[in-house]
Amino acid sequence: MTTYERQKFEVFSGLKGSRLLMSDDWKEEVSKCSKCGKCHTVCPVFLETHDESSVARGRISLAEALLDQQIVYTEKLRDYVYSCKKCMRCRKVCPSDVDYEKIISALLHGVAENMGIPLLPKIIFRYILPRRILFDILLKVSSRVQRFMPMKKRGQMRHLPLLFMGKRWIPTLARKSALQKFRKTKKIKNPRMRVGFFTGCLINYIYVDVAEAVVEVLNRMNIEVVVPQRQLCCGTPSSTMGDVKSTKRLAEENRKVFESLELDAIVSACATCTKAIKNDYLRILGPSWKQMSDKIYDISEFIDTFIGDIPGVKPLEEKVTYHDPCHLLWVRNISEEPRSVLKKSSRFVEMDMADACCGGGGIFTIIHYDLTLKMLERKVNSIEKSGAATVATNCPGCVMQIADGLASRNSTIKTTHSIKILQEALRKSEART
């Protein structure tokens, strides 16, 4: 019988001395993983690749190997860390209650510290995102330039100058941002509440109509809406690339802006922004953010919680289905509220696998475009099967992704934010009476 000689474990000589970094709390989480494999059942990336390196259990093992100094930060490791969509669905089913978000954030941070962040995102995170005026100017220039782009289709166009993703249909930049539109707060006589609106970048620069819908709907409900002019990006783009410093800076600026105002609540119409400012800021800014965090609501959650039966609304004739954004469902457990509001404002139909990821979201869509498309295809299939005329959701990122999928199939199904459905229903009900 041959005896097989085992390969010795070797640490790569050229890359010695990686820094592990950060607080110890994530190390404890790593050891909590019981390796049961239950995260396989829900991970949208694993569902496509069936590869252990693309699921939480695999990445946790890599984190473990880093801690044991069996490996160091390498390009391969970076690929595997970046292949996580951070939808946090695995967190929801984990029997051992591992706080995977702590682990993946630590890994992203480690990758950034040891391997650097590519120049372009770095410039954006460190120099552009924290400066509202500069950001405005750059986007304004881009919005002018994009007018000369060929190939337009229902308000979408091919190419976004920054991404060079030739195959995608991407919405055009608005000429006037949401912040500019709502410089002044519309005063309401004896308002029942006074809320702040966190717009987020996508809504501010692209889906200005969603911002208009938020303000209009809330105003109609006798709620005063303040749109703080100095609010910045929520910090998700920089945190998904492990740029902890930039993220912290954005969080601190936003804290100043919102704490200086006396507000009953803060609403956001972006699932990712809501998650960032409500949940992530608690980690970034510490427990002192708790008081503010408790006041933050997704727009549908806010309406369902504080308004309930919407006065004077008659449901639209249109069949509308709802897609659950990962960051709203898996992080915040919000699924009933948006449906409840949609049921009051349209003929709501449920789609199969409404909770499946649409594939959208940040750098994942750039790095793993092929996987993104597979997820999108499943989603678009479910939407088409539902028989709805419109698919609504509560995340502009998902709107962008799903609209792209439907546009490339030449589908007539519309994609929109669910607050726009309510806005339309309210307008039509008023016109009828």
Add this chain to the structure above:
Amino acid sequence: MLFKRKKRTADIDRKGVSELVRALGKDRVLTEIEDRLCYSYDGTKQKAVPDIVIRPGTTSDVAATLKIANRHGIPVCSRGAGTGLSGGAVPLQGGIILDLKGMNRILSICPEDFTATVEPGVVTKYLQDEVAKYGLFYPPDPSSAAFSTVGGNVAECAGGITGLKYGVTRDYILALEIVLSDGSVIHTGRKTRRSVTGYDLTRLFVGSEGTLGIFTKITVKLIPEPEKIETLAAFFSERDDAIDAADLVIENSILPRTLEFMDHMSISAVRGYGGITLDEGVKALLLIDIDGTGENIKHDLPIVESACRKKNALKVKVAETGKERNAIWSVRRSISPALYTIASHKLNEDVCVPRSKIKELLQKIDTINEKQEIFVANFGHIGDGNIHVNIMYSDEPGQEEIAESVVQRVMEEVVELGGTISGEHGIGNRKSQFMELEISPQELSIMKKFKDFFDPKGIMNPGKLFPSSL
């Protein structure tokens, strides 16, 4: 692309690797450390890093791999989803890990023959859902069904909660396509519901834990899906009452679909986990599913209820809605994770005794742990006598040794009672040391002869099943 890349040479460059790359293509042969680490463990939390990860797509990929491995004497450990609880998929001696998760097609479902043929990487729950579309039922239902694979289930002969009425994986395997250690491919069994032609090689391979060959196609037997299921939870203040009630149900000629038991320690772990309220007085719990036609259930349900009441059940709750049913089962499903609230480490043994000996077994376990140095929680498939003995221990010095000695003594008692050291998880490396308790030297040597016949070079999942002395 967003990033510039440096070129990196493979970690290992040795005989066999280049041959494997030539035979399978470089996408199917992974040798970098990050990949190898991702395939170094299973549900036991043990870890051994393989030297090569192979991700085959077809039977011929598997055959080519084994041919090369056999020539060079490289160990081969196969792996489904890596959820096993006995260490079967941990590549103890390095070498190749064969990740079969990518071979995950359902090749056919034949409603007229009541069979389905699948590749080994198909997730069990997916198979169950697909056959249900034809009104058919694949009963083996391990707790991990939603993420474990059919191939892995066959290799370990997985059990599950429906075992009492419907049997285990073994009872549903009709035919196998197997790649042997030299790369040759054999087909055992037929797609018929019965076949007595020659020795039953199919049964020999089911539960062989990757030590004899690799399954590349599996034909399973299906049965009609029962029309209806009802769920009932019975709460007891005495453990023995619950066991007596379970007996009485069966004595009344009712064979429940599932008959699950939870002891005092298991209950205290899940108390407060939601699902159903568990008062302090509840010291034992039975969860019973009965299935069949509406008429059957109408007949059986009152009998089951009264059996529980007769044996002093504090309360019997029949689920009225699907939601309630889920709530009841969520309590059962939350035991394993909830146990970690008691202590940070767990030795999960899946011993099985004849049904009539359950009471005795639990008493023996109490005696073993008389000084209560350690927490032991018992729950599981009481209907089959398959009890999960969970020995919980902390990081404190000495605890691990106590836990291990408790396991040793439990195993001895189980065998003494005519039971078996593994009812559903398999032996792997975790229980190989106890093999000699149950299996006589003569039988072990017959098993070893089979092993040597099919795997003369000893490359198939070495370090598993047999005690190290053999």
